[in-house]
Amino acid sequence: MDLRQMEVIVAVADTGGFTAAARRLHVVQSAVSGTVRSLERELGTPLFDRTTHRVALTPAGEAFVPAARATLRAAELTREAVDAVKGQLRGRVTVGTMQGVWAGLHHALAALRTEHPGVVVQLRQAAVADIRQALRDGTVDLAVVALDRQQQRGLTTRLLSREDMVLVASAHRELPGTNPAHEVDLADLAQLPLVDFSPGWAIRYAVDRAFRAAGVERSTTFEVNDIVAAAELVRNDLGVCIMPRSIADRFGDLRQHPFQRHAPNWKIMVVRPPGEAPPAVAALLKHIG
Numbered sequence: 001m002d003l004r005q006m007e008v009i010v011a012v013a014d015t016g017g018f019t020a021a022a023r024r025l026h027v028v029q030s031a032v033s034g035t036v037r038s039l040e041r042e043l044g045t046p047l048f049d050r051t052t053h054r055v056a057l058t059p060a061g062e063a064f065v066p067a068a069r070a071t072l073r074a075a076e077l078t079r080e081a082v083d084a085v086k087g088q089l090r091g092r093v094t095v096g097t098m099q100g101v102w103a104g105l106h107h108a109l110a111a112l113r114t115e116h117p118g119v120v121v122q123l124r125q126a127a128v129a130d131i132r133q134a135l136r137d138g139t140v141d142l143a144v145v146a147l148d149r150q151q152q153r154g155l156t157t158r159l160l161s162r163e164d165m166v167l168v169a170s171a172h173r174e175l176p177g178t179n180p181a182h183e184v185d186l187a188d189l190a191q192l193p194l195v196d197f198s199p200g201w202a203i204r205y206a207v208d209r210a211f212r213a214a215g216v217e218r219s220t221t222f223e224v225n226d227i228v229a230a231a232e233l234v235r236n237d238l239g240v241c242i243m244p245r246s247i248a249d250r251f252g253d254l255r256q257h258p259f260q261r262h263a264p265n266w267k268i269m270v271v272r273p274p275g276e277a278p279p280a281v282a283a284l285l286k287h288i289g
Contacts, residue, residue, distance in 0.1 A: 185260050
């Protein structure tokens with residue numbers, strides 16, 4: 001068994017088929033099929049169930065893939081460590097992030113490229129729960145995300161910023177209970193059409209938590225997974241939306257209303273698995289925050 005065989009198995013598992021895996025690996029499909037058959041003979045058990053419509057992992061395959069993924073990553077880290085000693089930092093860093101959470105990440109990526117052009121950065125945008133799982137299984141090396149205290153368990157974290165959220169509404173919307181400072185109360189929002197983000201979004205976690213703390217029940221009129229879509233619904237006065245001030249600032253035509261109390265908030269942090277950061281990851285961390 002060698003690293004190339006492991007790479008082929010992981011590619012088939014990730015892409016869901018032999019043809020897609022061949023495209024990823026830039027080889028012909030017959031080479032992928034032959035590698036899989038050869039390794040299955042060596043192991044004495046099939047790794048995939050093959051049907052006319054899809055390829056699925058067998059129980060043996062489900063056990064094999066995480067171990068193979070870890071072995072491939074270990075081999076990469078070994079090469080990176082040797083390159084670092086030679087003063088030629090190379091390697092790959094997979095960065096996770098979420099919609100709305102950027103925190104100047106583009107500046108850090110540009111600085112890393114200038115300092116270490118041999119380091120390849122891959123960016124993965126997903127919901128916070130998916131990013132956290134990817135950190136645990138090693139498919140993401142570090143992430144710039146918003147996590148609550150429970151979600152931080154088992155990870156190395158560094159706080160970048162803490163930010164309160166605001167209510168955004170169209171200029172034509174009359175809001176109940178506003179004071180001279182244009183502040184609103186969560187209890188008054190329960191009767192308004194609310195534009196919410198999908199479960200799994202960090203904004204949704206924070207908003208749900210704030211309503212629970214205030215003892216207010218509310219219903220969602222619109223549920224979206226896109227910030228621009230939320231802003232368009234608000235702009236056309238179809239609803240109101242709670243979002244971080246830094247995101248609300250992108251939509252200058254929408255009115256912002258701070259909260260009198262129980263303001264939803266989130267903490268933006270850079271997180272990674274515990275232990276010493278690999279050289280390429282450490283080089284990027286130096287430029288974040």
